[in-house]
Amino acid sequence: MRIAVVADGDGGGWLAELGEGAPTTPVAPVRRVGDLVAAVRAAEQAGSEPPRWVWADTEDLYPDLVRAGVRVARCHDAALTEALLLGYEARHSEPHSLGAAWARLHDLPVPDDPARPLGEGTAAQPALFEADRSTLPPGTDRLAALVEVHADQRRRIADLPEPGRMALLAAVESAGALAAVEMSHDGLPWRPDVHDQVLTEILGPRPRAGERPPVLADLAARIGEVVGHEVNPDSPAQVLKAMAWVGHPVESTRSWVLEAVDHPLVPLLLRYKELARLHSANGWAWLETWVRELPGEDGEPRLGRFQPDYVVGGVVSGRWATRGGGALQIPKSVRRAVRADPGWVLVRADAGQLEPRVLAAVSGDDALAAAAAEEDLYARLAVHVGDDRERAKIGMLAAMYGQTSGDAAPLLATMRRLYPRALEHVDAAARTGEGGGIVRSWLGRTSPAPVDWAATAAATDGDRRRRAHGRFTRNFVVQATAAEWALVLLAALRQELPKTPEGGGIVFFVHDEVVLHVPAQLAEETVRAIERAQTRTREILFGDTPVRFPLAVSVTECYADR
DNA sequence: AGGGTTTGCCAC
DNA sequence: AAACGTGGCAAACCCT
Numbered sequence: 001m002r003i004a005v006v007a008d009g010d011g012g013g014w015l016a017e018l019g020e021g022a023p024t025t026p027v028a029p030v031r032r033v034g035d036l037v038a039a040v041r042a043a044e045q046a047g048s049e050p051p052r053w054v055w056a057d058t059e060d061l062y063p064d065l066v067r068a069g070v071r072v073a074r075c076h077d078a079a080l081t082e083a084l085l086l087g088y089e090a091r092h093s094e095p096h097s098l099g100a101a102w103a104r105l106h107d108l109p110v111p112d113d114p115a116r117p118l119g120e121g122t123a124a125q126p127a128l129f130e131a132d133r134s135t136l137p138p139g140t141d142r143l144a145a146l147v148e149v150h151a152d153q154r155r156r157i158a159d160l161p162e163p164g165r166m167a168l169l170a171a172v173e174s175a176g177a178l179a180a181v182e183m184s185h186d187g188l189p190w191r192p193d194v195h196d197q198v199l200t201e202i203l204g205p206r207p208r209a210g211e212r213p214p215v216l217a218d219l220a221a222r223i224g225e226v227v228g229h230e231v232n233p234d235s236p237a238q239v240l241k242a243m244a245w246v247g248h249p250v251e252s253t254r255s256w257v258l259e260a261v262d263h264p265l266v267p268l269l270l271r272y273k274e275l276a277r278l279h280s281a282n283g284w285a286w287l288e289t290w291v292r293e294l295p296g297e298d299g300e301p302r303l304g305r306f307q308p309d310y311v312v313g314g315v316v317s318g319r320w321a322t323r324g325g326g327a328l329q330i331p332k333s334v335r336r337a338v339r340a341d342p343g344w345v346l347v348r349a350d351a352g353q354l355e356p357r358v359l360a361a362v363s364g365d366d367a368l369a370a371a372a373a374e375e376d377l378y379a380r381l382a383v384h385v386g387d388d389r390e391r392a393k394i395g396m397l398a399a400m401y402g403q404t405s406g407d408a409a410p411l412l413a414t415m416r417r418l419y420p421r422a423l424e425h426v427d428a429a430a431r432t433g434e435g436g437g438i439v440r441s442w443l444g445r446t447s448p449a450p451v452d453w454a455a456t457a458a459a460t461d462g463d464r465r466r467r468a469h470g471r472f473t474r475n476f477v478v479q480a481t482a483a484e485w486a487l488v489l490l491a492a493l494r495q496e497l498p499k500t501p502e503g504g505g506i507v508f509f510v511h512d513e514v515v516l517h518v519p520a521q522l523a524e525e526t527v528r529a530i531e532r533a534q535t536r537t538r539e540i541l542f543g544d545t546p547v548r549f550p551l552a553v554s555v556t557e558c559y560a561d562r
Numbered sequence: 563a564g565g566g567t568t569t570g571c572c573a574c
Numbered sequence: 575a576a577a578c579g580t581g582g583c584a585a586a587c588c589c590t
Contacts, residue, residue, distance in 0.1 A: 235586060236569055254570065256576055277571060280584050315580060319574085326582055329573035354574095355579095401578040408578085475579040479574095483580095511574045511580090 002076065003043060004054040004150060005036070006134075006142045007061060012036050014143045015043075018054065018150070025151065030143060037068040044072055052076055054150050056098035056134045056142075058177035058312075066185045069502075073495070077174040078146060080313055081153050084170055084445065088160070090438055092316075092448040098142075099135025101149045111135040162444065168540070169443035169484065173313060175491035179506055180310035180320065187305025188338060188508045189346070189517055190291045195337035199283060202333070203275060206284050213279055219272040226265045233272045281326060282334050290325040303341055310509070317476055318445045318483035319511055328510050338559030341503070344519050346559060347526045349534075350552045351486070351512040353377045356396050358482045361547040362442050363425035367418055372547040384418050385411075399423055400478050402430060402471035426474045433473025434466045441480035442541065447473050485549065486512055488540055492533035498525045515559065523555045 002018040004026075013036040017028040033039040044050050050073040055061050057079045065072065083096035094100070095113045103110045114133045136145050157166045200206065204214030212220060224230045227242045239253040248261045255273060258266050291304040306325065314321030322328055330338075340346045353376075359365075360372035371380035381392035395411030397403070399422070404412075416423045429439045439447045450469045490509065497505060500518050508515035518526050534551045554562055 232586090234584095237587080252569085254576090260575095273571080277584090281572070281582095317580060319580065321581065323582090326572075326584095329571090329582065331572060398578075403578040405577060406575065471579065479580065513574085 001047070001049070001051045002054050002150075003051045004143060004147050005040070005061070006056070006146060007036055013039070015039060016143055016147055018147065026147060037065060037070055040065055040072065041070045044070065050074065054078070054146065056146055058174065058181060060133050062178060062181045063185065066181055071182065072178065074171070075174045075178060076150060076153075076170065077177050078149055078153065080173045080177060081170040082149070083313060084166065084173060085153060085156050087446040087448070088166065088440075088444055090446065090449055092446075095135075097133065097135045098146060098149055099137070101152070102136055102140070102145045105148060105152055108137070160444070165443045168488075169445060172484070172487040172491045173318075175494060176320070176487045177312045179490045179494055179509070180312050183506055183509060184307055184309055186503050186505060186507050186517070187292070187307035188515065189340055189344075190304040190306040191337050191339045192287060192291055192293060192302050192304045194339060195287050195291070195334060196284070198334055198336055199278070199287075203279055203283070213275075213283075216272065216275055216279060219268055219275070223265065223268050223272065226268065233269060234276060239269060278331065278333060281329075282331055286325070301342075306338075315483075316448055317480040318441065318487070319479070320509065327508075332560070335560040336558060338515075340517060340557050344504070344517055345523050345555050345557060347516040347518060347523060347530070348552075348554050348556065348559070349514050349516075349530050350554075351489075352550055352552055354482045354485065354512045354549065355400055355478050356381075357547050357549055358442075358485060359400060359422050359425065359478050361542045361545045362477065362481055363422040365419050365422035365425070368422045369546050374548075375550055385414050387411075387414075399426055400475060402474045426477065429477040430470040430474035433476075434470035436466075436469070437473075439473045439477050441477060441484055443481075443484050445480045445484070447476045447480075482512065485537060485541060489533055489537045490514065492536045492540070493530065496529040496533045496536075498522055498529060527553055527555065 002020065004016045004018055005013055007013040012032070012034040015031045015033060016026045019025055019027045040053070052074040053072055054076045055078065058075060058077045062072070062075075078098050078101065079096050082098075082101045086092060086094050086096055095110055097111070097113045100110045100113065112135075114135060134142055134145075136142055153170075157163050157170065160166050196206070199213075203216060207213045207217075211217075220231075220233055223233055223242075227245060231242045232238050236253045240250065242265065243250045243253075243258075243261070246263060246265055248263050248265075250257050250261060253269075255270055258269055290308070291306050294303045294305065296302055306327070308325045308327035309323040310327075311321040311323055320328075338346070356368070356377055357372045360368040367384065371377050371384065374380045378389050378393040378396070381396060382389040385392045385395065391407075391411060394408065395415045398408035398412055399415050432439050433447070433450070436450055438449055450465070486509075490506070493506060493514065497516070500522060504518050504522075505516060506514055507517045516526055530551060530553055534549065538545065538547075538549050556562070
C-alpha cells in the first residue's frame, strides 16, 4: 500500500491511500489528521506490511518524525525520483522539487529548487513540519499535486526500456534518504575528551583563539631560523620564495614535490603542513562546532555525537555528499575519538575492492569475474598478470580512472588482453564521454552532459576537456554502480537489522563502509543481519553473478581499531 | 569588509 | 611515483 502525505505546518496533515496499479490513483477519500506523527506511527504498525509513504521530500517530513520517535520502513521521495528521471532524460540542470515537476505537467513557469542552507537537518530544533518547500504555487492542493506527480513518475518509469531497474533505483535512493535522516539524527558517537587528548598529544595544549598551537609555533620558528627570516608556512607563496631563497626552487609546495628535495627545510615544512592540516580541519574549533555533547553524569566520561547533514544524491555519481564537518574525510589520526558508549560496540562493515568487483559484474567479463569470486581480487589479478599484487592493482585502477602516465601503459595493455570485456566496458564509456555523450550506471543513473565545449575557443583546450570528460564517463559507469550497490546495502540493512534502542543502528556511512552503534549484547545478531543484507544486495542487483562482494565486518569499541 | 578563486590535503 | 575519478574544507590570495 502507498500513502501520499503532506503536512499542514501545524503538526497535522492530509493522507491519501493510493492503489498499487499504474496509474496510481487514490482508492479512499482524503483523510485529514490533526496529529501527523500519531497517524504515521499507526499506519506503520497496522496491517501485515508497512506502507510506502509518498512524499515531496524526505528532508521536509522525516526529520520531525524521527525526532518524535517514529521510523518508517519505506518511502517514495518525489524530489529524488524526479532528479533521477530528469537525469535519465539528460535534463540534469532542471529543477526537481515537487513544485517544479508539477509545473512542468501543467506547462506553468518552473520554479527553482529551494536552497537548503547548512544546519537544516535533524540537528535543528523541532519544526512541527512547518516548512513547505514544495515550491507549489500558493493555493495549490498540495496533496493532489503530489498524487499527480507520483503517478506521472510511475508512468515515466514504466515506459523506460528497463523499468525494473529505475524502480529499484528510485526505491533505494528513497531508502537512502530515510537512512540519511536517521543517521544524522543519531550521530556518530564521538568522545570530546579523547579528541582533545589526541590534539594535545600531537599539537600541544590548546592555544587561545587565533594563535598557533605550541608545536606549530615551534616549527614555524625553526623554519624561520633555517631560512633566515620569518616565513608563514601556511602561505604557499611565501614557501615558494623560501625554497628559492635557500637554493631549491620548486614548482609548487605540494608535499610530494617538496619530498623530492634534499634540504633541512623540507622535513620541517612537511611536518608543519601535516600538523597544520589537523589543526585547521579537525582541531579544537571543529570539535566545538560539530560535536554535540550529550548531557551526562558527573564523573562519567563526556559523550558526544557528530551529526553531519548527508546529501543523498549530492554527487553526480550517486554517492552522498555531506554539508558541514567534512564527514566523508575524517582523518585516520582522530578516529580514536570515535568510541562506542559504555556497554555498546561499533560494528563496522567495509566493502573491499568494491569498484573492480562492480566492473566485473556489469561487464560480464568471465576472467575478471573469476578473480572477483575471490576474497582478495587483486591477489588473483596478480597471478593472472604475472606481476606483484601492487602493480596488478595499479593496472586495474588505471583502467577505471583513465590513467595513462607513469608505468600504467604496459599494465593496461596486459589488462586489455586478460579482461577484454571489462576493459571494453570502460573504454566504451570513455569513448562516449569524449564524444560528448552520456552514459548510465547499472540501474540507470545517468551522467550529465559535458558543459558546452563549443564555447571553448582553443582547440587544444577543447581536446583536453574532451579527454577529461572521457575519464569522467569511464569512471562514472563504475563509481555510480558502486554507489548503487551501497544504496541497496543500506536499504537491505534497514530491513534486516534488529530493533535497537535510541541512538543505535546505522550511525555512519561513507561510500563503501557503514558503521553501526549497538548494545554489546546485540553485536552477534547485528553481524548476522549484515551478512543477510550483503547476500540480498548481490542478488537484488546482479542476480546469480559469480562475483562476490565481501564485507569485512568487525566489532570494536573504537573506530580506529580494525 | 566581503565575495570569489586558488592552493593544497583529507577521504573513498 | 605523482596527474588518475568523486567530493569537502580552510587559509591565502585577489578583486571589488
